[in-house]
Amino acid sequence: MELLGDRWSFIVLRDVMFGGRTGFRELVNHSLEGIATNVLASRLAKLTDAGLLTREPRPGHRQKVDYFLTEAAIQLVPLIVELGDWGSRWLPTTPELAVRARLLADGGPEVRDRFMDELRSIHLRREPRPDDGVLAELDAAYRAAS
Numbered sequence: 001m002e003l004l005g006d007r008w009s010f011i012v013l014r015d016v017m018f019g020g021r022t023g024f025r026e027l028v029n030h031s032l033e034g035i036a037t038n039v040l041a042s043r044l045a046k047l048t049d050a051g052l053l054t055r056e057p058r059p060g061h062r063q064k065v066d067y068f069l070t071e072a073a074i075q076l077v078p079l080i081v082e083l084g085d086w087g088s089r090w091l092p093t094t095p096e097l098a099v100r101a102r103l104l105a106d107g108g109p110e111v112r113d114r115f116m117d118e119l120r121s122i123h124l125r126r127e128p129r130p131d132d133g134v135l136a137e138l139d140a141a142y143r144a145a146s
Helices: 011-019 024-029 035-050 078-089 095-124 134-146
Strands: 051-056 063-068
Touching: 011 024, 011 035, 011 078, 024 035, 024 063, 035 051, 035 063, 063 095, 078 095, 078 134, 095 134
Parallel strands: none
Antiparallel strands: 051 063
C-alpha cells in the first residue's frame, strides 16, 4: 500500500500498461487526470526505484527515455483487473474507462493471461504491439464507448 497507495502510481502504471505510453511527454500530454510534470517525474522515479518500471534511453535521442513495465508490474494485472471490475460496479465512472475493466474481468483468467503475455512481449522483449491482441480489443472497445 505504501508503494501504490498514492493517487498517481496506479494511474501511471495504467497509462503505460493500457495506453502504450512510454515517454514522459506522452504520459503528461495524454493524462486523463491532468498529472503535473513534477508529480509524474516523482512517480516514475518511485516506480523505477521499486522495480516496477525500467528506464531506457530512447534510440536516436540524447535526452529522451522510455519507461517499460517489469515482470513485477505485469504481475499486478490480476489486481488491476479486480480493482477495475470493482470500480466499474460500485463507483461512478465513464463508459469508455469502464469498458476495458469489464472486458478484462468478464474474459476471466484466459484473457487476463493473454494480456499479461502480450505485455511481456511488448515490455520485456521489446517486440511490436500486435494488431490483433488483447490490447487491440481493449482499444477498439474504448473507442466504441467514447
